[in-house]
Amino acid sequence: MTVNEVALILEKLAPLDYAEDFDNVGLLIGDKNTKVKGILVTLDTLENVVDEAIEKNCNLIISFHPIIFKGLKKITGKNYVERVVLKAIQNNINIYSIHTALDNCNEGVNAKICEVLELTNTKILIPQKGTIKKLTFYAPIAESQHLKEKLFAVGAGNMGNYSECSFSVEGIGSYKASELANPTLGEKGITHREEEALISMTFPKHLEHKVIRVLLQNHSYEEVAYEVITLENTDQNIGMGRIGELKTAMGETEFLGMLKKKMHTPVIRHSGLLKKPIKKVAVLGGSGAFSISAAKAAGADILVTADLKYHQFYEAEGQLIIADIGHFETEQFTKNLLVEYLMKKIPNFAIRLSESITNPIKYF
Template sequence: MTKIKHITALIEELSPLQYAEDFDNVGLLVGNSEQEVTGILVTLDCLESTVEEAIVNKCNLIVAFHPIIFKGLKKLNGKNYVERTVIKAIKNDISIYAMHTALDNSFEGVSAKMAEVLKLENKKILLPKKRILRKLTTYVPENAADEVRDALFKSGAGHIGNYSHCSFNMTGSGTYIGNQNSNPSLGEKGSLESVSENFISVIFEKHKEPQIIKSLITSHPYEEVAYDIVGLENKHNRIGMGIVGELSEEIQLNDFLNHLKKGFNTPIIRHSKDTGKAIRKVAVLGGSGSFAIESAIHSGADIYVTADLKYHDFYRAEGKVVLADIGHYESEQFTKNILVEYLTKKITNFAPALPEGRIILSKINTNPINYF
C-alpha cells in the first residue's frame, strides 16, 4: 500500500524541504500523510480547476510547484480562490503537496530545466546557498574507527563537490569514568580509563542529519557516544538559486531572443538595451529573479533570463548584461514535466508501486497572464 508519506519522501530526495527559503510554505499543505494514494496529479499551480481535474482522474494527491497556501489562512469562507481551492480539496479528500523554493534550490530543479531547454554547457549554480552544510565531529576507539567512518559515509556524510569519503582524522587520548549504572564496552565501571581514540570530522548536508546520527549511534561501540555538530557558513556549490552556463557557440542577441521565444513558447520578451556583445555565457533563474541581477553581472553572463522584472530593474543592467524577462509562467512551465519524469522513474522501482499510469501530468494551463 503506497501512502502519501512514501511519495513525499521520494520527492524530498530531489528537493529536501530544508532547501526552501525561510519565507516559503512547502510540504504537505492539505491532507494526511498516512492516506493511501490512488493517483498523483502533477501541476505548476493548484487551483479549483486543478482539483476538479484530480477528481476526474481519480487522483487524491496533487503535487504542485507553487503553494496554494502561502501567507496562511485565518478563515475558510470560500471568498477567494485560495479558500475555494482548499475547501474543494478537503471536501473531496484530496491532499496537496508543494515544493516551490525547495525545488528552486535544487541543481536538478527549475533553473536546471531552463538551462536544458537552452542547451547550456559547463553549468554552475548562480547563487550558491549558505547554511546548508554542517560538520560532525566524534571520537572513536582506534579499532572501531574504520567501521564508524564507513557507516557515516554510507549514510551520506563526507561529500565535497566531486569528491566522496572526505574526512579529517587525528589520534588522541580519551578518558572517562563510568558510574554504577554504566556498562562500558572498554574498561570497568568506577575506574578511570584512558583509551586511544580517533578524532573523526566529516561534513554533510543538514537534511541528512537524522540518518547520519542514527548511523553514528548504531556503529559506535560506546554506550554513550560523544559528538558535536556545528553549522557552517560555507556555500554549497550544487544547491542554490539559478544556473549559469555556456552556449556551444556565441550568437547575436536577436538570434538568441528568437531561440528563447521558441524554446519557452512565449510571444513577447521584455529586455534591456543590447550591450553590443555576442551571447555566449547565459544566466537563468526561474520565476521572480530581480534579486539576482548583480549576481548575474558578477558571473560574467552576457544575458540573464528570468521573470517579473520591474521598470527600474532594467536600469540595473548598467550596460554590462542584457536582462530578458520571458514571463513567470513561461520560465517555470516545464517544472511539472521534471516531477512527472522523476516520480515515474522512482516509483517504477518502488514497492509497493502505484497502478500503472497513475502519475498524471496536468493538462490545464494555469497561467493567469494573457497576451493580446
C-alpha cells in the first residue's frame, strides 16, 4: 500500500476540501508513491514522535496537527519544526496531517468528544458554508436518463437522507456547427434543433472534479454546455463543533466534575455558574472562542472548548457557562479515532497508536 492509497482512505472520512483556508493539510513531507511499511498515528509530530516511528519501523506518520504551518525559508534545525522536518527527511519518514478537515467531519474530533461525554441527539454546531454545489447541463432527451444514472453513481444528487435527486425541464436547443466541428447530431453549417433536457442536481464540493469528468466522459456532444454554482444552503453534516444533550440533566458542579474526570483534565477554567441544570452541551475541540455566539444561539447550557482569553469569558453574559478544559485535553482522543477508523479499513496493516505525550502544557 502506498502513502497515497492511505491518504485516499483518510480522505473518505475527512475530505481535505473541507479544511479551513488557513490550514495546511495533506502530505507535508515525503513521496505519495512510497510503499508504506507501517503507520504511526499521533496528535502532534515532534522529534520524539519521529524517533518512535523509526523504532517501530513506521515510515508514515499520520498527525492531527500539521508540523509545517507557516512557510519555511530555511531548514537548518534551529527550532523544533526544522528539526522534525530534517529528521523525517533523513530517515525517509512521510508525514501527513488531517487537522481541520477532521474538525469539520461529521464523525471527527467533536463527535468523539460527544461520545466520551455520552451526549445524545447530536448535530453540527456551526455548519460550514459553501459546501454544496449545483450542476446544470443540457443533453438530448434520449440520453438524459443515462447521464443522470452515471452522475448519481459518483455521488451527485445526494441531499441529506435522500439520493438520486435532480430536476429536469424539456425544451428545444439549437446550434450551428462550424466546418472545424464534429457534431454528434446535425450537420456542419446548418442550424440544428434538438429536443433537449435541462438537468440540475446538487453535489458536495469535494466531488466537483469527479462529477465534471463523468459528465464529459458520458455526454455525446463534442462541446458540453454546463455550469457549476455554489449554493447558500449548508450541509448539516459538515462543520465545526457539535451540540447534543445529556441523557439526564445534571447540576453544574456535578457536570464539571464529570467533565474533569472523563476528559482527564487537571483543571477547568469556566465562567460564572448560573444555578440551573445542565442538559444541552456544546463542544468544540481546540481553540473555540469563535463558537460562543453559536452555542448561545443554539440554546446550550454549557460550551466545552479551549484556549479562551480573559475577556472572552465575559461573552457568556449569563446565558451559558463557558468551560475551557485545555487544547490538548479536547483533542486527546483524536488519534484513537483515527486508529480505530484505519484498522477497520485496512485491518491487516501495521497501524500503531503513538505512545509519545505531546502536550506542551504542564500543571503544578
